[in-house]
Amino acid sequence: xxxxxxMEGPVTLSxxxxxxxxxxxxxxxxxxxxxxxxxxxxxxxxxxKATKADDKGSNKxxxxxxxxxxxxFHLEKGSVQVSDSAVYFCALRTLRDDKIIFGKxxxxxxxx
Amino acid sequence: KAGVTQxxxxxxxxxxxQVTLSCSPISGHRSVSxxxxxxxQGLQFLFEYFSETQRNKGNFPGRFSGRQFSxxxxxxxxxxxxxxxSALYLCASSLGRRGRDLDSPLHFGNGTRLTVT
Numbered sequence: 001x002x003x004x005x006x007m008e009g010p011v012t013l014s015x016x017x018x019x020x021x022x023x024x025x026x027x028x029x030x031x032x033x034x035x036x037x038x039x040x041x042x043x044x045x046x047x048x049k050a051t052k053a054d055d056k057g058s059n060k061x062x063x064x065x066x067x068x069x070x071x072x073f074h075l076e077k078g079s080v081q082v083s084d085s086a087v088y089f090c091a092l093r094t095l096r097d098d099k100i101i102f103g104k105x106x107x108x109x110x111x112x
Numbered sequence: 113k114a115g116v117t118q119x120x121x122x123x124x125x126x127x128x129x130q131v132t133l134s135c136s137p138i139s140g141h142r143s144v145s146x147x148x149x150x151x152x153q154g155l156q157f158l159f160e161y162f163s164e165t166q167r168n169k170g171n172f173p174g175r176f177s178g179r180q181f182s183x184x185x186x187x188x189x190x191x192x193x194x195x196x197x198s199a200l201y202l203c204a205s206s207l208g209r210r211g212r213d214l215d216s217p218l219h220f221g222n223g224t225r226l227t228v229t
Contacts, residue, residue, distance in 0.1 A: 034217060043116070043202050043220030044155075089155065099145070099168045100218055104154035 002027045006090045006103035013080055014111050021075040021106050023064075023090035031092040033057075033066055033073040034100070038087040047075075047088070085110045114139065118203050118221035125228050130191040133224045135203030137184050143167075143208020144186040145218065146178060149200040158201075161186055162208050190226075198228045 007022045025031065032051045036044040048057030053068035062077045073090060090103040117136040125131050137144050145168075146158040157170040161180035178188045184205070190197055204218035 036218075036220075041222070043118075043222045044204075044218070045220065046217040049217065099157065099160060101157075102147075102155040 002031070002092060002094060002101050004090050004092055004101055004103035006088075006106050009087075009105070009107040010109055011106060012109045012111065015082055016079045017110075019075070019077040019080045019084075019108070021088055021090075021108070023073045023075065023103060025071050025073065025090075025092050027071075027092055027094055029094040029096045031094045033064070034091040034093070035062070035064055035073070035075050036089040036091060036102075038089065038105070040086070044089060080108075080110050082110045082112050084108060116203060116205050116219050116221035118201075118224050120224060121222065123224060123226045125193050125226065127193055127195060127228060129193050130189065131193060131226060133188045133190075133201055133203075133226075135186045135188070135205075135221060137186070137203075137205030138219055141205035141207060141219070142184055143206045144180055144184065145204045145206075146186070146188050147202045147204065148172075149202055149223070150198075155202070158188070160208075193228045195228050198226060200225050 003026045005024050034049045035047040037047045038044045048059040050057040050066035055066045057064050064073050064075045087105045087107045089105045091100050093100045119134045143162045145160040148156045160168040164180045175191045180186045200223045202223045204220045206218050207216045
């Protein structure tokens, strides 16, 4: 079945460091890919998305590129801030399954 | 546009009791999905309702059930509560038209924190 694997956390970085959170997927068909973010005490909210190969999603300085050849959708940010501390979820959705499958989440701590 | 509203925010119940959680989706959204979030298991899909019909179901026991009303509001019920049911329960709404809206995201509420003692 479809699945999403993302790097285990927690990830701890200093402010202004470069961030990468790895995400790979297994899917039958051609999925749409998403990154969601969950701030403390809140539900998840969409951070960015990409719907076809080589698409780059971007928002709030975060980027992720849909790589079909490596089945990956890694999240990157050039300079993180303390306010980026949250849990990040990679997710996919296929036309066939028509439901969103989430990875286990990666907790990110940014130190001032 | 108002977001997804979940009530109550917090619940404390004892083992063996039952509980009902409520979710009001974004206006115009006909799909409502429910997830259980725990530190150990992450986000686990419970079920999805679309136009008052259960469309998808996760791997949870029959103690977990739900329904959707004609105004798209949804409720989730857990009967005979167990300690392991302690979790954050998240509801999400979307347009949800099958075979379409593939890149339409889920919009989540802030969840109901259930503690079973």
